[in-house]
């Protein structure tokens with residue numbers, strides 16, 4: 001049961017029930033929609049970039065607790081980050097949820113996002129947590145999201 | 151050494167011949183299923199995902215093993231003893247399927263990879279030959295993707311139209327609408343016997359009669375039906391009937407298409423290759439007779455033999471008793487699950503098979519599925535390959551517990567406790 005409580009910890013349950021930065025962002029200059037056909041989760045990420053910095057980011061969509069909380073916590077973390085830092089965070093978050101590890105510096109950068117380290121024990125749910133991140137990165141890069149890679 | 155290569159006794163429950171299964175019967179039956187006796191995440195496995203695939207009894211595993219260990223040879227090609235034994239077992243399995251479905255001839259039984267391929271076969275042969283621009287194919291709103299997409303592809307190719315008979319909010323087909331949609335343009339009706347997402351049992355005998363009155367042939371998708379109810383294709387008078395072995399306690403990779411001989415004979419072949427021909431030259435090939443015309447290449451011999459063993463197993467228990475017992479499980483589960491706060495059962499047809507599909511306020515089906523898995527309870531969460539059904543109910547998905555005759559009332563209690571645990575996690 002410990003693994004379960006570690007996954008569905010208070011922070012994640014809270015963000016899943018009361019997602020922050022939820023709703024369409026107006027105005028926005030970047031947008032992408034990610035879809036996980038396996039479970040039907042769908043998320044749209046809206047960005048306002050300024051001088052290669054994430055000035056504002058919001059999302060909407062439907063999904064499970066993990067994907068909703070991940071999107072919510074992601075938006076909190078990304079605001080004010082440079083594009084390069086955001087890319088780095090993507091990689092570090094990805095490493096955290098797939099391998100469950102992050103070095104001390106990465107841990108500091110991940111902050112609250114470390115709540116998702118418990119996903120390591122739930123490989124079937126990794127895609128739920130990374131959907132918002134793939135969608136964000138695609139929006140920022142102006143690409144189509146690809147979540148078939150986990 | 152048995153010449154037939156199938157010396158395996160079937161002994162599921164020589165037990166009581168009452169009308170349902172007693173808990174002692176079920177306890178004995180469970181001993182026949184090795185996969186049921188394991189721990190998952192430190193909890194005893196409670197396998198409630200039978201509509202996705204069922205577990206396999208030892209006799210099926212033994213039959214497959216026996217073929218590979220003792221009789222491994224190609225069928226209908228060799229003069230040697232092993233080929234004869236393999237061919238005998240293979241042919242015997244076809245006859246078992248014939249009797250199981252109540253078909254008139256064993257040549258009406260075509261082996262495929264599964265229900266999906268069976269339906270695609272009909273679309274690619276019968277459909278391509280008989281459906282033209284302006285024609286219509288009629289399905290229902292509760293079909294599995296495998297009984298939607300092949301018809302959609304065919305309609306796209308031919309300029310035909312796919313019509314969909316609607317269902318009620320309880321998940322029952324609106325039979326008057328089905329009848330109304332049978333028109334002179336309808337060239338085929340393709341309907342599920344039992345819905346995998348809702349559990350609805352369709353009145354297919356009545357539907358087939360309606361269709362035939364308008365000269366519309368009917369394909370029945372029986373993937374969810376054959377494991378749980380006795381089927382007789384002659385009594386139903388259906389034109390095609392499709393099912394998969396793996397939901398019937400048999401191996402994956404093997405399925406069946408039943409078709410009326412008259413129709414099958416008039417249909418063009420499906421795939422080209424060995425076994426489906428009579429003579430081949432570079433100018434002309436003549437095709438083999440039924441059923442081989444539709445079975446190009448080396449078949450899944452072990453799969454066919456395993457399916458035969460699964461049918462023996464199910465017959466030894468008796469589908470009537472299986473249906474009666476599974477109905478008890480359904481009633482008990484419905485009674486235990488429906489009062490849970492915030493929980494709503496999706497699919498409440500009066501005639502229902504042994505599955506409970508549900509949603510819970512504030513808990514997404516996938517989170518429910520994960521939390522239940524950690525308590526040993528295997529259920530399916532998602533759209534169940536029936537996205538149009540989910541859309542109709544305005545849902546991304548449901549959580550589904552589906553029963554088999556080896557499940558127990560105690561397992562239903564574990565299911566309920568697991569759902570309650572999920573509510574706790576989410577503070578509902």
Ligand SMILES: Cc1ncc(COP(=O)(O)O)c(C=O)c1O
Pocket residue numbers: 201202263264265266267294296297342344345346371373374394396535
């Ligand atoms: C109603 C129904 N039809 C068809 C299928 C397809 O079966 P298979 O995937 O074995 O070909 C399924 C399996 O989920 C089903 O439930």
